[in-house]
Every structure is written in structure tokens, then in C-alpha cells.
Amino acid sequence: MxxxxxxxxxxxxxxxxxxxxxxxxxxxxxxxxxxxxxxxxxxxxxxxxxxxxxxxxxxxxxxxxxxxxxxxxxxxxxxxxxxxxxxxxxxxxxxxxxxxxxxxxxxxxxxxxxxxxxxxxxxxxxxxxxxxxxxxxxEEAAILTADAVGEWATMTYGVGRGNKIDIQKEIRYPNSLGLLYTAITTYLGFTAHEGEGTVMALASCGEPRYVDKLKGIVMVKPDGSHMVDERFFGFNKGSRMYTNRFLKSFGPERKPGGRLEDRHKDIAASLQKFTEETLIAVARHVQDKTRLNKLCLAGGLFLNCVANSKILEQSGFKELFIxxxxxxxxxxxxxxxxxxxxxLNKPRDFIMQHAYLGTGYPSNYIKRVILNRGVSFRELEDGELSRFIAREISCGRVVGWFQGKMEFGPRALGNRSILADPRNPDIKEILNEKVKHREGFRPYAPVILEERAGEFFNLECKSPFMLLAPMVKEEKKALIPGVVHVDGTARVQTVSKAINPRLWHLIKDFENITGIPVIINTSFNLRGEPIVCAPEDAISCFQRSQMDYLVLENFVIDRMKNNK
Amino acid sequence: MICKRCVLPEHRPDIVINEEGICSVCLEYDKLKQPPNKPLETDFIKLLNTYKSKGEYDCLVMCSGGKDSTSALYYMKKRYKLNPLAFTFDHGFETEDAVENIRNAVEALGVDFLFFKSDFMLEMFSEMLKTDSKAVLCHPCSIWYMDLAFKTAFRFNIPVIIAGWTKGQSTRQPLMSRCGCGVHQPEFYSMAKATNEFLDSYVKKNPKYRDFPRSMEEVLARAKLRQKCVVLSPHWFLPFNSEDYVETIKKELKWKLPGLSYPANSTNCYLNFLSVHNSMKNYGYTHYHVEMSKLIREGLLSRQEALKSLEMNFPREMLDSIAGKLGCRLDE
Known part of the structure; x- marks a missing residue:
């Protein structure tokens, strides 16, 4: 079938x-x-x-x-x-x-x-x-979905049992937390469907002074259901998702690329706090109604890892799957x-344990691509490769890491990633300068050996998809300053030996050198581009950036040896 | 001097190598601001649906017994679940290995098979060797084969001709409908011109070949008058490389690699060796160099692999024997 x-x-x-x-x-x-x-x-x-x-x-x-x-x-x-x-x-x-x-x-x-x-x-x-x-x-779980808008629904909840899903309630357009988040994302000068993560990061830099104002335009009931005052938004009216009334209330919009004022940071912080509070209220209500301990989340709003962590901590649910x-x-x-x-009423026996469901390329194909680009390279066997790259990362090098099958979804989870040393407090600036060219307030994410995650983060579960942002333990913050966000959180990916042995061994080797089982993992792309898919994309991205090494399976390309 | 990026030598004025050692063909390729859209399998399916057969056979597959055409036959039968008519011709120089591969394939797949054997071309081949023409032996042969294929397709009311051409033998839509012959590419210009001139002069003289098409364009023009028919290769649309499909046809169709071949790991007729020898002598490269250079540019073959495949290691005695069959002797 x-x-x-x-x-x-x-x-x-x-x-x-x-x-x-x-x-x-x-x-x-x-x-x-x-x-x-x-x-x-x-x-x-x-x-x-x-x-x-x-x-x-x-x-x-x-x-x-x-x-x-x-x-x-x-x-x-x-x-x-x-x-x-x-x-x-x-x-x-x-x-x-x-x-x-x-x-x-x-x-x-x-x-x-x-x-x-x-x-x-x-x-x-x-x-x-x-x-x-x-x-x-x-086998059985509550389900909560939320995004900008589907057909009419903007948020639903229900229960899944075996191979059945029963959607019990929905909130309908135009009452939408997702649309609110996107509207304010654009108001703050970022791109819809892309800049929401940036706003989430910006939120940590501000004070949530505008929460009450937001509550004035989006009425939230104790169960988290909400109603948007349409006078402030114009989802169908034209190029702008907000009205003049919104501008009167919150001040002038920020032009894309314009200066970020404290007011913008505070609005972002308020939006994030308001979203978190509303989602937690909804999740609590769902928990109360379903009396279940497990919750499945989906929809673009749940790419918000900060909110996801708070839902896990505060909603009453014991386990989360996204x-x-x-x-x-x-x-x-x-x-x-x-x-x-x-x-078709078929039973379930598949669990999505990893995101590696995309393109993969055999070694001989990759070798051809490298050879045809006239790039100098060397081939290392697995153990040697892992030790060599771990050592180079520990020396401050930035590495493009292209392995196995590409990830499904917006996160690079160690197969199309850029890796760096989290111990370096300046690594954010280095990565921004060499490759990513993104806003200075955005943090870089750590990937950690799954079995060691509890030592570094307030995390009691796995986070294989980088969709949780727990607090970094106080005593560990100084060890990995490169991945600690301004609010003390980090968007963690945990990696297990069984699921991604190559990445696991690399981090293990890094730990053998440095004592730290954590590496920075950011997506392998340049700003505004999709994550690399094929070896050709990886080489092109490497050549247009200042990464020190590109590792394509077992082939290592050294920038120093290719600078003419 | 060979281009540092592909395997084409300098052949002025068609192919010029610059100071950095890169040929004009590679430089032209680099100038393409956007790489041409890669044809997708769904494009192939769309074309097959456009040219749906009303007759007994869905497509005519030109089989040489090589890996590419055998796998093309395999795909048409197994992947697209069509009813192909396999078609092979033997001008008297087909190798035993190739014929065995074709027989094994059609038997394993249970497809109808048309085998056409004729010595019609011998006189022309012989004349090409005897004169000082630089025409490439393979060119009139492919013109003849293509013409036969179109005539056969017309006879059986088949709207699609399938060839086993690789991505190195053109993937661009306009060229597909012109059989991918690509004679207007600079790499082929001199060769095509010599063939054209030979055919122009020779056909006029010999009443036997009065009706012989002078060029591939003429083949197509004639075919167009007869029926609506398209020539396609599944390899243009599928991402699978030859390593993948060779394994499949070895396992499922008992396909075997011939003992002696040029380029390496291919299956070609005996005349091919002579054609390669003459092309190297006259131009310093062959149409295989053009094909492989294109594959290199597309990232489907490495330069090293191409150079290895293109090494000429066939014995001189074999060339003499083939030339002897045409009543000729090779120059030293």
C-alpha cells in the first residue's frame, strides 16, 4: 500500500x-x-x-x-x-x-x-x-494543533487512540494566535512564515510591557480560547496584516532592516509571553478535559520551542511529542x-524516531562532484574523520557537515549542519561573520549526547528534533557560553548513538578533547537560502562562505588548501 | 592539450582551450546563468501520455545490446508497464555479445523482437574508408538506423521511439525531438560537416543510395511527413546512474559486459572500433569524448573516470581485420 x-x-x-x-x-x-x-x-x-x-x-x-x-x-x-x-x-x-x-x-x-x-x-x-x-x-494522547489558519480552524484539540483521531473543539478564523504572531512579526520588520523564529529570539531581549495591550485586542478566556478584535487586523485587506488602529496603539512599524529599538524588543517579548500564556491555558484546559498525560503538538506555532518547553513545564502534561x-x-x-x-483502518506500527527522510547521496557521486569542481580534498575513514573534525572544532574551526539523508522539516539535525565550538564566547560573532550573517541577538543551538543532556540542561526528556528550549544549568553556563541565549535557555537537540552514530561519535570525540559533550549545530545554509540538499549545494555554500572545512560523508575539503 | 575540466582536446576553431586550460565548451556551459531545469520522471510520463499508442505496441525500443538501451527496454516494460517492440539492426558488424544480450533481454521480459540484418551499408562504409573523407563511420550508420526506426514505428503505428541515450547525449527538449543528435554543437560541427559533405557527394554518385537521407534533419523531416512520433530516452528523466541499472539488468536480464569494448564498459559494434580509430586520427577526439565531457559538466562522471573509460587499448590486428572485411587497409 x-x-x-x-x-x-x-x-x-x-x-x-x-x-x-x-x-x-x-x-x-x-x-x-x-x-x-x-x-x-x-x-x-x-x-x-x-x-x-x-x-x-x-x-x-x-x-x-x-x-x-x-x-x-x-x-x-x-x-x-x-x-x-x-x-x-x-x-x-x-x-x-x-x-x-x-x-x-x-x-x-x-x-x-x-x-x-x-x-x-x-x-x-x-x-x-x-x-x-x-x-x-x-497509544493514546491528547492532540493540540495551532497555526495561522487552515480552512476555518486556527487551533484544534482532540484525542488520539490507536488509529483513531477525534477532534473535539476548534477555534476558527479570524481568531488566530498564529496570525497574530505572523502579523506582529511583519510589523516588527521580519518576513512572514520565516521571521517568527527571529521574533521568538528577540523576545528574550525585551520586557513584556505590552502584554496588557495585547490582551486588549485579543480577548482570552480562562480555557485559552481567544477572540481577536478585527479592528486591529486586516488579514484580507491588502499587503499589511494590521490596521492603522494597531499602529496607533503600538506605534509605527519597523521597516525591514531598520534599527531595532527597545520598543520593538518589548513588543516581541510581549507577543511571546502572551502566546505562551495562551497556549499554556489551552493545554491546561485540554489536559483537564481529556485527563491524559501525553500530548501531541503540531502546526507552525509549535515550532516555537520556547513555548513548547513552557507547555511541558506548566500544562500538567507529562510527555510531549512534536x-x-x-x-x-x-x-x-x-x-x-x-x-x-x-x-483505511490499518493499525499503527511506525514511530518517527528521526527526521532523516530526505535525499542521500552515495560516496561515488559525492566524489565525482568534488573532483569535477577541481577542489582539493582528502578521504578519511570514519574514526579518523571524527577525531580530526572534533579536534578542528575544538580549535575554533567552523565546519560544514554533510552526512547521510537530509532532514525533513525546518531544522538541520546533524546531517546538513554547520558545527562549531560552544565554549567560545565569541563564536556567535564568528559564525555570523563567516557564514550566517544573521541578527546578533539570535542564539545558536547546541547538540548534546542524549545521555548527558540532563547534566547541562533542565531537561528530563529527549529533544531529538530541537523543539524544546530548556534552561541551561547555572553551573554549566560558563562552559558553553556560545549556546546560552540571553534568557539562559538553549534550543537543544539531543542525539543518540543508535539514531545518528556519526554525529554521536563526533560529539564524543569532542568531549574526549574538551570534556564538553556539546557542539554548536546550526543549519547548513546562507541567510535567505534553503538548507543545502545536494553535495553541489553544499560546495557552493562553502565556497560563498568562510567556513574552514566542508565534510561530505568521508571527504574533507580544507579551505586553506583551496585558497589560491 | 586536453581541457582541465572535461576531456575535450583543442580543435580549432570549434574547441579552443584558454590560458587556464579550460575549453570553450566548458566556458559556454559556465555562462548559463541558471542551470537548465533537470527533466523529471513526471515529464517523461507526461510525454508518454501525450503520445499514447492506438496500436498494438506502445513504443519501439532501439536495442543495441548495451547497458543503456537494454535498461531502457527494461524500464519501458517493467517501470512503465508498456508493451514495447524491441528493434535491432545488424549491418554485419554486430558483436556476438551484444546480440546475446538483446536475446536474453527480450526473452526475460517477454517482449516482441524485430531483428533486421542487412549488408545495405557495407558499400558506403567501404567508400568512407577508401576516400580521404573525414566523415565519421558512425554518423551515416545512425542516420540509417534512425531512418529505419522511424519507418518501423510508422509501419506498426507506434508513436514513441525509445533510445538508450544518456544524459551526455543531450537532455534538452528541443534536441530530444531532433533525436538528440546535437550536430549544431561546436564539438560536433566539423564531424557533422564532413559527414554531410561525404553524403552529399557520395549519394549523388551511387544510385543504390539515391534515397538515403543526407542528414539527421532529413530523417526527421521525412518522419514528420509520415506520422506524429517522438524519440525519447528514459535516462534523460531518471536520476539513476549506470551503476544502479547495470546491476538490475545483470540480475534480471542476464546482461553481460562484453569482453572488449570502447569506451570501457559499453557494448558497441565492431565498426565502432574503426570509427573511434579514425575520429582520433582526424579530430583527436570522438563522440564519446563529447558525451563524457557533457556528463562531467553535469556532475555525473568524474574526469578521471572518463579518461579511464576513453583509454584506447584495442588491438591493431582487430582494426585491420574489420577494415579487411570492408575490402580496405588501414593507414599505418
Missing amino acids: NILGISCHYHDSAACLVKDGKVVVAVQEERFNRLKNSPDFPINAINYCIQEGGITFDDLDYVGFYEKPYLKFSRMVIGHLRSWPFSLNNFLNTMPNWLQDRLVIPITIEKEVGFKGKVIFIKHHLSHAASSFLVSPF QPAAGDSGGSLGAATYIYHCV
């Missing part, structure tokens, strides 16, 4: 192949077409899924789409009518997309993929719920798994 899941046409397009209930391939289109957060129909990702999955297009039994376009269209039309005539331009701009792409998905699939079988449409938030619960280790592609790319995974388990 082969099911292809697809998500596309908004942001983070992706495709996923589920074979007999197992997720065998999952990959975002942006990695192939090199357009960050690409909304395009994921034709490259689909081709890759079929070929890597070892099947042919004729072998596909079902295609699952991650939302119901007609339902979404109805919301779009009603939303525009409610804002008429201010929404006219927006309406005219979006209509061609609806008519050409979004409302003709089965036609597109038949035309582009040649698939004439059944295409099943799963509601957006149900896809999110399925993407988390159905691949979680839990899969790495919690945003819309994960919708493809949810659609495919929902069809297999819930529509």
Missing part, C-alpha cells in the same frame, strides 16, 4: 511517501527548487519520493492532500466580503491562484503526476493532528498517514 502525501500552494510545500504505514521518504520542495519556503506544487519532491521509495507512479494507491481547498475557498470569499471594499485588491490578486492551482488539485495531480486514482483531501488541522499523533510513540516538520510541510505526512490508518 503506497500513499503519497502532498502539501502545497501556501508555504513549505512538501511530499511524503508512506509505504505500508511506514514513512519512507519526506522532503520539502524548497530543497530542490532552492526557493526558501517554496509554495510551488512539489513536483521535484514527488519525483524524489517515488524514486527513492523504490516504486513507480503506477504503484501509488492513494494521494492525500493536506487540506480541503473548497472549504478554504469559502473562508477566503467570506473573509473578503466582510472586509469589502478594502479587500478588493487582495481578492483580485489571489483569485488567479485559486482558479489555476488551489481549486483544481486533482486535475493538477493527474496532469503533473499522471495519477488517476483516488485523491483524498484531509482537513488542514486534521492533517497536522495526524502528522503528530499517528507517528508518535503514544515531529520535526510541525509546520505545513508536515501536512503531507499527516495526510498520508491519516489515509493509511484512519481512512
Whole structure:
């Protein structure tokens, strides 16, 4: 039984192949077409899924789409009518997309993929719920989803048992925490669907002085349900997601790239605090209603690792599961798994233990690429490679680390990563200067041996997908200053020997040299670009940055030896 | 002097190597601001759906017994679940290994097989060797083969001809429909011109070849008048490299690597050796150098691998024997 899941046409397009209930391939289109957060129909990702999955297009039994376009269209039309005539331009701009792409998905699939079988449409938030619960280790769990907006729902909760998902309540558009977060992200001069993480980091630099103001425009009940005062927002009205009334209340917007004032930091801090408080209230309510100890989270809002940690600490739930592609790319995974388990009533026996579901390249291919670029390199055996790179990192070098299969979701989790020494207090500036060129207030994340995580962080569970941000233990802060955020947290990834032995051994070797079982892990890309996918992308990124080494499987490229 | 990046030698004015040792073809490739979109398998499926057969066979597969055409046949039958007609011709110089590979493949796949044997071309080959023409032996042969393929496809009402051409033998859509012959590329310009001139003069003189097409363009023009037909290769659209599919056809179709081949690990007819010998003599490179250089630029082959494959290690006696069959002697 082969099911292809697809998500596309908004942001983070992706495709996923589920074979007999197992997720065998999952990959975002942006990695192939090199357009960050690409909304395009994921034709490259689909081709890759079929070929890597070892099947042919004729072998596909079902295609699952991650939302119901007609339902979404109805919301779009009603939303525009409610804002008429201010929404006219927006309406005219979006209509061609609806008519050409979004409302003709089965036609597109038949035309582009040649698939004439059944295409099943799963509601957006149900896809999110399925993407988390159905691949979680839990037999029974509460499920909470939240993002900007699906068809009508912006937040849902329910219960998953075995292979069934029961969505019990939903909050509907325009009442949306996700839209609020995105609107204020753009107000602060960052890009929608991309800059939310930056705002989360900025939040730690400010004081939450505007929380009461936010509570004035988004009414929150004790159960966390909320209602947005639409007079402050204009989600359908034009190029801006907020109104003049919002500007009157919060002051002028920050232009992209403009100076960051304390006011901006305080607004970010307030937004983050307000979001956390609301999510915690919702989660508490869900816990109260379901009386379950385990919670599955999904939806773009739960890429907010700071909020996730607070939910775990304060909601009453004992265990949390969030899969790495919690945003819309994960919708493809949810659609495919929902069809297999819930529509076709097949039992579950797959747990998503890692995110390494994307492209991989054999050594001979990589070697060809290196040779053809005329780059000088050397090949090291596994142990030697690990010891050598660990030593170089400990000497302050910055290393591009390209190994095995690419991660699914927005995080680089050690296979398409840039690695550096967390002991160096200046490493953030070095990384920013050499490679990432990002805002100075954004922290870099640590990856730690799973078995040692409790020693360094207030973390009692695994964090394999870098979706929790626990506090760094006070006595350890001075040991790893490079990864401690201004608020004392760190966005931790834990790595186990069984799941990623190569990365585990590298950190172990780093520990043997330094006594610290932690390395900095940041995504292998330049600012504004998607994470590298193929060896060609990695070499190009390396050549356009100032990284010291590039490691492609066992091949090591040394910048010093290639500087002419 | 060979280009430092690919394996093409300098051949002025077509191929010029600059001070850094990089050839003009590689430099032109670098100038492409955006790499050409890589064709996807779904593009192939779309084309197959566009050219759906109304007859008994879905496609005509040109089989040489080599790894690329054998795997193309395999893909059409197994991956795309079509009903192909396998088609091979023997101009009298086909190797035993190649013929055995084809027989094994068609038997294992259970596909119908058309084997065409003729000495029609011998006189032309012989004339090419006897005159001082620099025409490449393989060129009129491929013109003839392609013409035969189109005629056969027309006879059986088949709208798709499948060849086993690699990504080094053109992946660009406009060239696909022109059989990927790429005669307008600078690397082929002199060779194509010599072939064209030979055919122009020779065909006029010999009534036997009165109807012989003068160029690949003419083959296509004639075919277009007969029917709507497209020539495709699955290798242009699939990401699998030859290491992958060689393993498959070895296992499933009892495909064997021939004892002697040029380039290494390929399967070609005996005349190919002579053609390679003459091309090297006349131009300093062969069409295989062009193909492999393209594969290098596309990152699908390393320069070292290409240089190794292109090493000429076939015995002189064999060349003499092949030339002897055409009533000729090779120059020392």
C-alpha cells in the first residue's frame, strides 16, 4: 500500500511517501527548487519520493492532500466580503491562484503526476493532528494543533487512540494566535512564515510591557480560547496584516532592516509571553478535559520551542511529542498517514524516531562532484574523520557537515549542519561573520549526547528534533557560553548513538578533547537560502562562505588548501 | 592539450582551450546563468501520455545490446508497464555479445523482437574508408538506423521511439525531438560537416543510395511527413546512474559486459572500433569524448573516470581485420 502525501500552494510545500504505514521518504520542495519556503506544487519532491521509495507512479494507491481547498475557498470569499471594499485588491490578486492551482488539485495531480486514482483531501488541522499523533510513540494522547489558519480552524484539540483521531473543539478564523504572531512579526520588520523564529529570539531581549495591550485586542478566556478584535487586523485587506488602529496603539512599524529599538524588543517579548500564556491555558484546559498525560503538538506555532518547553513545564502534561516538520510541510505526512490508518483502518506500527527522510547521496557521486569542481580534498575513514573534525572544532574551526539523508522539516539535525565550538564566547560573532550573517541577538543551538543532556540542561526528556528550549544549568553556563541565549535557555537537540552514530561519535570525540559533550549545530545554509540538499549545494555554500572545512560523508575539503 | 575540466582536446576553431586550460565548451556551459531545469520522471510520463499508442505496441525500443538501451527496454516494460517492440539492426558488424544480450533481454521480459540484418551499408562504409573523407563511420550508420526506426514505428503505428541515450547525449527538449543528435554543437560541427559533405557527394554518385537521407534533419523531416512520433530516452528523466541499472539488468536480464569494448564498459559494434580509430586520427577526439565531457559538466562522471573509460587499448590486428572485411587497409 503506497500513499503519497502532498502539501502545497501556501508555504513549505512538501511530499511524503508512506509505504505500508511506514514513512519512507519526506522532503520539502524548497530543497530542490532552492526557493526558501517554496509554495510551488512539489513536483521535484514527488519525483524524489517515488524514486527513492523504490516504486513507480503506477504503484501509488492513494494521494492525500493536506487540506480541503473548497472549504478554504469559502473562508477566503467570506473573509473578503466582510472586509469589502478594502479587500478588493487582495481578492483580485489571489483569485488567479485559486482558479489555476488551489481549486483544481486533482486535475493538477493527474496532469503533473499522471495519477488517476483516488485523491483524498484531509482537513488542514486534521492533517497536522495526524502528522503528530499517528507517528508518535503514544497509544493514546491528547492532540493540540495551532497555526495561522487552515480552512476555518486556527487551533484544534482532540484525542488520539490507536488509529483513531477525534477532534473535539476548534477555534476558527479570524481568531488566530498564529496570525497574530505572523502579523506582529511583519510589523516588527521580519518576513512572514520565516521571521517568527527571529521574533521568538528577540523576545528574550525585551520586557513584556505590552502584554496588557495585547490582551486588549485579543480577548482570552480562562480555557485559552481567544477572540481577536478585527479592528486591529486586516488579514484580507491588502499587503499589511494590521490596521492603522494597531499602529496607533503600538506605534509605527519597523521597516525591514531598520534599527531595532527597545520598543520593538518589548513588543516581541510581549507577543511571546502572551502566546505562551495562551497556549499554556489551552493545554491546561485540554489536559483537564481529556485527563491524559501525553500530548501531541503540531502546526507552525509549535515550532516555537520556547513555548513548547513552557507547555511541558506548566500544562500538567507529562510527555510531549512534536515531529520535526510541525509546520505545513508536515501536512503531507499527516495526510498520508491519516489515509493509511484512519481512512483505511490499518493499525499503527511506525514511530518517527528521526527526521532523516530526505535525499542521500552515495560516496561515488559525492566524489565525482568534488573532483569535477577541481577542489582539493582528502578521504578519511570514519574514526579518523571524527577525531580530526572534533579536534578542528575544538580549535575554533567552523565546519560544514554533510552526512547521510537530509532532514525533513525546518531544522538541520546533524546531517546538513554547520558545527562549531560552544565554549567560545565569541563564536556567535564568528559564525555570523563567516557564514550566517544573521541578527546578533539570535542564539545558536547546541547538540548534546542524549545521555548527558540532563547534566547541562533542565531537561528530563529527549529533544531529538530541537523543539524544546530548556534552561541551561547555572553551573554549566560558563562552559558553553556560545549556546546560552540571553534568557539562559538553549534550543537543544539531543542525539543518540543508535539514531545518528556519526554525529554521536563526533560529539564524543569532542568531549574526549574538551570534556564538553556539546557542539554548536546550526543549519547548513546562507541567510535567505534553503538548507543545502545536494553535495553541489553544499560546495557552493562553502565556497560563498568562510567556513574552514566542508565534510561530505568521508571527504574533507580544507579551505586553506583551496585558497589560491 | 586536453581541457582541465572535461576531456575535450583543442580543435580549432570549434574547441579552443584558454590560458587556464579550460575549453570553450566548458566556458559556454559556465555562462548559463541558471542551470537548465533537470527533466523529471513526471515529464517523461507526461510525454508518454501525450503520445499514447492506438496500436498494438506502445513504443519501439532501439536495442543495441548495451547497458543503456537494454535498461531502457527494461524500464519501458517493467517501470512503465508498456508493451514495447524491441528493434535491432545488424549491418554485419554486430558483436556476438551484444546480440546475446538483446536475446536474453527480450526473452526475460517477454517482449516482441524485430531483428533486421542487412549488408545495405557495407558499400558506403567501404567508400568512407577508401576516400580521404573525414566523415565519421558512425554518423551515416545512425542516420540509417534512425531512418529505419522511424519507418518501423510508422509501419506498426507506434508513436514513441525509445533510445538508450544518456544524459551526455543531450537532455534538452528541443534536441530530444531532433533525436538528440546535437550536430549544431561546436564539438560536433566539423564531424557533422564532413559527414554531410561525404553524403552529399557520395549519394549523388551511387544510385543504390539515391534515397538515403543526407542528414539527421532529413530523417526527421521525412518522419514528420509520415506520422506524429517522438524519440525519447528514459535516462534523460531518471536520476539513476549506470551503476544502479547495470546491476538490475545483470540480475534480471542476464546482461553481460562484453569482453572488449570502447569506451570501457559499453557494448558497441565492431565498426565502432574503426570509427573511434579514425575520429582520433582526424579530430583527436570522438563522440564519446563529447558525451563524457557533457556528463562531467553535469556532475555525473568524474574526469578521471572518463579518461579511464576513453583509454584506447584495442588491438591493431582487430582494426585491420574489420577494415579487411570492408575490402580496405588501414593507414599505418
